[in-house]
Amino acid sequence: MLENLVILAPGLLGGSVAKSARAHGVARRVTLWARRPEVRLALRGQPWCDAVADTPEAAAAGASLVVVAAPVDKIVELVRAIAPHLPAGAIVTDVGSVKGEICRLGQAALAPRAHFVGSHPMAGSEKTGWEHAGAELFSKRACFVTPLPETDAAAAETVVKFWRDLGAEPVTVAPDAHDEIVAHISHLPQVLASALGAFLAQKNPAWRNFAGGGLRDTTRIAASDPQIWRAILEQNRDELLRALRQFQDELQAIQAALANRDWLEVTARLERAKVWRDGFRPLV
Amino acid sequence: MLENLVILAPGLLGGSVAKSARAHGVARRVTLWARRPEVRLALRGQPWCDAVADTPEAAAAGASLVVVAAPVDKIVELVRAIAPHLPAGAIVTDVGSVKGEICRLGQAALAPRAHFVGSHPMAGSEKTGWEHAGAELFSKRACFVTPLPETDAAAAETVVKFWRDLGAEPVTVAPDAHDEIVAHISHLPQVLASALGAFLAQKNPAWRNFAGGGLRDTTRIAASDPQIWRAILEQNRDELLRALRQFQDELQAIQAALANRDWLEVTARLERAKVWRDGFRPLV
Numbered sequence: 001m002l003e004n005l006v007i008l009a010p011g012l013l014g015g016s017v018a019k020s021a022r023a024h025g026v027a028r029r030v031t032l033w034a035r036r037p038e039v040r041l042a043l044r045g046q047p048w049c050d051a052v053a054d055t056p057e058a059a060a061a062g063a064s065l066v067v068v069a070a071p072v073d074k075i076v077e078l079v080r081a082i083a084p085h086l087p088a089g090a091i092v093t094d095v096g097s098v099k100g101e102i103c104r105l106g107q108a109a110l111a112p113r114a115h116f117v118g119s120h121p122m123a124g125s126e127k128t129g130w131e132h133a134g135a136e137l138f139s140k141r142a143c144f145v146t147p148l149p150e151t152d153a154a155a156a157e158t159v160v161k162f163w164r165d166l167g168a169e170p171v172t173v174a175p176d177a178h179d180e181i182v183a184h185i186s187h188l189p190q191v192l193a194s195a196l197g198a199f200l201a202q203k204n205p206a207w208r209n210f211a212g213g214g215l216r217d218t219t220r221i222a223a224s225d226p227q228i229w230r231a232i233l234e235q236n237r238d239e240l241l242r243a244l245r246q247f248q249d250e251l252q253a254i255q256a257a258l259a260n261r262d263w264l265e266v267t268a269r270l271e272r273a274k275v276w277r278d279g280f281r282p283l284v
Numbered sequence: 285m286l287e288n289l290v291i292l293a294p295g296l297l298g299g300s301v302a303k304s305a306r307a308h309g310v311a312r313r314v315t316l317w318a319r320r321p322e323v324r325l326a327l328r329g330q331p332w333c334d335a336v337a338d339t340p341e342a343a344a345a346g347a348s349l350v351v352v353a354a355p356v357d358k359i360v361e362l363v364r365a366i367a368p369h370l371p372a373g374a375i376v377t378d379v380g381s382v383k384g385e386i387c388r389l390g391q392a393a394l395a396p397r398a399h400f401v402g403s404h405p406m407a408g409s410e411k412t413g414w415e416h417a418g419a420e421l422f423s424k425r426a427c428f429v430t431p432l433p434e435t436d437a438a439a440a441e442t443v444v445k446f447w448r449d450l451g452a453e454p455v456t457v458a459p460d461a462h463d464e465i466v467a468h469i470s471h472l473p474q475v476l477a478s479a480l481g482a483f484l485a486q487k488n489p490a491w492r493n494f495a496g497g498g499l500r501d502t503t504r505i506a507a508s509d510p511q512i513w514r515a516i517l518e519q520n521r522d523e524l525l526r527a528l529r530q531f532q533d534e535l536q537a538i539q540a541a542l543a544n545r546d547w548l549e550v551t552a553r554l555e556r557a558k559v560w561r562d563g564f565r566p567l568v
Contacts, residue, residue: 142494181494184484185491185496189502189503192480197556198560199531202556203468209565214473215470215473218502218505222561224558226551226555241543244535244539248539250486251479254478254482255532258521258528259525270478270482270508272481272485273485273503274508274509275485276506277481277507280492280500
């Protein structure tokens with residue numbers, strides 16, 4: 001059991017880490033810090049919060065494990081701020097959607113006295129804010145843990161165990177491999193959902209009133225926070241552009257088959273997609 | 285109340301029409317016909333089925349309202365088959381996802397003795413078959429009713445009332461206007477979901493094991509039946525190609541903004557999509 005779990009900047013994900021840690025008995029003490037005073041005040045009243053610190057530095061002082069739950073463009077500055085205040089041997093992780101830069105800079109900020117091990121749970125929502133947090137958000141969800149070659153193996157193992165204790169299914173990969181994967185399975189889908197929404201908004205927004213389940217589901221994540229996503233797309237721009245260009249080849253191929261009335265080719269591509277989608281493991 | 289509601293070729297949609305008609309007390313009698321003998325046998329045992337006919341012609345003989353629930357490429361042949369057997373003044377509708385050609389040929393097959401009025405409920409599932417049918421499938425869902433200028437107004441009104449009685453929200457539009465709308469809000473999302481699935485299947489299918497909710501939702505409909513969708517895309521090919529080309533302009537614009545690191549432009553498009561998506565009416 002962790003002695004003192006510290007969560008910085010809890011939103012949907014950080015709040016869920018706190019709730020889940022309490023529900024699963026993962027930490028003796030859960031300490032939070034939030035940037036806005038009114039959030040700190042509200043957090044003080046939550047049963048899954050043992051202490052609220054007034055600064056990230058104060059929160060870090062007695063930490064066993066720190067989870068930095070800030071947006072991707074704020075993570076490194078928080079890691080740098082708390083670095084001198086961490087106990088020796090403390091471990092810092094995050095929940096950011098891009099890992100390469102964050103892991104390299106996090107490692108540089110902490111080593112050798114403390115350890116940075118990146119994380120990225122594949123859980124979330126188009127909703128934001130700790131008010132939407134849930135103790136089972138990570139249950140059965142993949143969670144990437146992304147040590148660098150020089151990362152302390154015991155620290156990485158602690159982070160893997162932490163996510164497993166919250167109900168997630170940890171997957172260890174290198175930060176850059178992670179960024180290639182999520183460019184395809186998360187950032188590309190986000191861009192497609194947003195592009196579809198932006199297109200239909202210009203075409204005729206009233207048509208959304210006729211939406212069936214297909215349009216609802218394919219565009220649900222278009223309601224996500226634009227600022228959070230701008231920061232993610234910015235940090236993973238190169239991998240995303242590569243994925244986007246390759247996806248457009250697929251889209252062009254389907255378009256060409258439609259234009260040529262090549263129904264065998266159209267059906268083959270629909271079939272390939274169905275086989276792939278049918279292979280998803282069920283969400284229990 | 286309808287005297288005899290006849291449903292031909294009940295799958296997910298036709299079965300749901302039957303269940304819903306029974307649940308909402310819309311018809312005194314519900315008669316079904318299915319192509320396969322084993323399905324006819326199974327339907328005989330269902331509480332929402334009063335009679336099963338051995339042929340579509342026999343089913344049509346005493347019909348007040350016929351719902352042709354076959355795939356879009358089989359609808360017109362069924363309408364032509366039953367035409368000589370319908371009572372004078374009977375009304376025939378369908379649940380096909382494309383309306384222009386079906387409505388013109390349906391009208392030509394039946395007029396002036398009986399009436400064809402096209403329908404398209406915006407409800408469904410990636411699952412198929414009457415076993416997945418549900419009495420509340422149409423509840424609060426838009427349902428297009430697509431009379432031609434020459435369609436009998438009273439017949440169109442009967443079809444509108446029918447869908448309203450099943451809990452749907454009928455929307456009357458011309459068949460060609462319908463086809464433009466669904467090219468954008470249904471067929472384009474289907475093609476995008478399938479293209480994304482086909483692309484990721486080739487890239488690395490194992491990545492699907494890491495899927496978060498975003499990838500799950502954006503690709504759910506990629507599991508739809510390829511044959512059903514081939515027929516829909518074939519009938520609405522021209523409108524779909526137009527929508528697809530215009531969508532690609534939006535996608536190219538986002539790609540260009542990413543490539544140029546024009547984060548204001550990226551954010552503006554994410555924001556436009558969010559405002560559009562936030563405007564969806566809630567599904568109660």
